[in-house]
Amino acid sequence: MPHVIIKHFAATLTVEQHATLSEAITQSVTQAFGCSPHAVSIALRPVAPDDWHSSVFVPDIQTHPQELIKSPDYSAA
Numbered sequence: 145m146p147h148v149i150i151k152h153f154a155a156t157l158t159v160e161q162h163a164t165l166s167e168a169i170t171q172s173v174t175q176a177f178g179c180s181p182h183a184v185s186i187a188l189r190p191v192a193p194d195d196w197h198s199s200v201f202v203p204d205i206q207t208h209p210q211e212l213i214k215s216p217d218y219s220a221a
Contacts, residue, residue, distance in 0.1 A: 154190040
């Protein structure tokens with residue numbers, strides 16, 4: 145614990161980008177939860193743009209807004 149899942153449109157990240165992302169998330173999570181970096185796991189889950197609404201927005205965002213610590217503003221994107 146904790147386990148972080150990032151759902152995103154397909155993107156090719158370099159080894160350096162993976163390392164930078166992993167370090168930033170790990171640092172934030174360990175500070176927030178007071179856990180060891182060794183306890184943190186992170187997964188990247190690409191989602192096709194055509195599937196985003198049904199696979200991510202409805203089940204994760206629309207259905208569970210109380211769980212969000214940051215809500216999307218798709219109109220600003």
